[in-house]
Amino acid sequence: NRRIVLAQRPNGLPDKNTLRLETTDIPKVSSGQMLLRTVYLSLDPYMRGRMNDAKSYAEPVKIGDVMTGQVVAQVVSSDLDGFVPGDYVLSGSGWQDYAISDGTEVINLGQPPQNPSWSLGILGMPGYTAYAGLLKIGDPKPGDTVVVAAASGPVGATVGQIAKIKGCRVVGIAGGADKCAHVTDRLGFDACIDHTSDNFAEHLNAACPDGIDVYFENVGGKVLYAVLPLLNEFARMPVCGVVSWYNLAGLPDGPDYGPAIMGTILRMKVKVQGFIIFDSFPQSTYKDFVRDMTGWLADGNVQYKEQIIQGLEAAPAALNDLLVGKNFGKMVVKVG
Ligand code: NDP
Structure with a gap:
């Protein structure tokens, strides 16, 4: 053993x-x-x-x-x-x-x-995280622009595909050309921006001509900072994870983004809500997830x-x- x-x-x-x-x-x-x-x-x-x-x-x-x-x-x-x-x-x-x-x-x-x-993935914890976080906190409406990073991973990929099913414009963010190609060509996102590219923030801006209504937060860091100026009034931000900061041993050096973050939330009246999938949603949401996701996979509406x-x-x-x-x-x- x-x-x-x-x-x-x-x-x-x-x-x-x-x-x-x-x-x-x-x-x-x-x-x-x-x-x-x-x-x-x-x-x-x-x-x-x-x-x-x-x-x-x-x-x-x-x-x-x-x-x-x-x-x-x-x-x-x-x-x-x-x-x-x-x-x-x-x-x-x-x-x-x-x-x-x-x-x-x-x-x-x-x-x-x-x-x-x-x-362990699409029909389990990560899939349910995407489903509940997007639908119960993100509250996506048809025509909304939804942005999600780690877009080729199990949570982000699922968030974006569900948002497409709900009639949104979906912009993914991922690291590298191969991941971005997968996100648009296979998963059907409207655009995917490579966060390792030069001028990442400008590319993101160009991909979101109508601003951002739902930012599903998976990574934090420079992705969050690029998203902030694009958030629309009454945007929703389900805070699911901040993986780019998980290995920090302490607060990083550099500019203090506190004023930009809190100022944007205040002025744009952004709804920010963190959640932990194990205890943030009722059992009925889990049952809805199993029913919907099983159907979407069978119909080919969700790829994994x-x-x-x-x-x-x-x-x-x-x-x-x-x-x-x-x-x-x-x-x-x-x-x-
Ligand atoms: P992934 O398989 O997508 O892996 C993490 C991805 O994060 C990497 O592949 C990478 O994608 C991206 N990443 C890592 N470092 C950076 C960085 N510095 N800047 C930008 N992107 C980075 O993970 P999951 O889909 O399993 O999880 C996604 C998020 O959801 C995580 O934050 C996780 O902690 C969170 N989560 C939260 C839950 C909850 O209950 N709140 C439950 C489950 C997951 P790329 O190369 O494309 O940038």
Whole structure:
């Protein structure tokens, strides 16, 4: 049984001392438990936050503990009603080959589901994040201009495609020409601006001739600063993530953007609302998501791209890639 534990809290981007691969015996199952073998491990930006010993919506991972993470696993043996060997399940088992579970917060996906790994992405947490954040906070109206960064990733790609379904003009922001081509050609956004290009802010301005009505905040940083002057009166800003700042060890040097941010919110009467997907929306919104997303996928109205990484030992480097934008699509590790 291989497992990856948090060895040391990182200062900035995680390095080779942050995570450690260990080998242990396969855990023994007691009564009222089941043994799970991980098939796919999801890699997500929030994992960087769990490495910090800081107050957040979730407890930090303790030093020496297995890194937290959602997985799709297969039941190996079970002493639990409702779970039989071979079942695929969605579980929070973390970065390891095998885990013991008493069934708490484990969802049975059956044997075998059509696309097991999709439960970690488009049909799971990131997909639901996009759906609820955009529709419940962003409140997009037909004809609105919607802007979203990390546009080729699971959240941003889904935000933009749902906004298109709702009749909006959608402008994505992504890092590099390949990602931008994917965002417009495959995902059907109206435009995509490369944030690594010279004059990024001018390009964004040109792509939003009617200003911005919904800015779905995924990244913060220079993207946010370029968006601010383009926001229309009564614009909505669901604050989903600020990944460009997750590796900051403290406040950065440079100009103080506080006045620009708060001044814009005030003058343009912008509605800004943060949310954490686990507890910000009622259960009925989740049910609506499953119904709508299943339908859109079946009809081909929503496209989904994954990047599959081979092997648990490759997960630490892959997480770093994700944090600096070297991923392309939803990052999932094929573990076993
Ligand atoms: P992605 O797979 O899209 O990966 C993150 C992407 O962020 C990178 O691929 C990169 O895309 C972009 N990025 C990284 N650094 C920068 C930078 N300095 N400037 C601009 N873009 C950057 O991630 P997800 O779709 O899984 O998540 C997107 C956001 O949603 C994250 O902030 C995440 O924390 C948040 N989130 C929030 C949840 C909530 O409950 N509030 C739940 C789930 C996700 P590119 O190369 O295109 O710039």
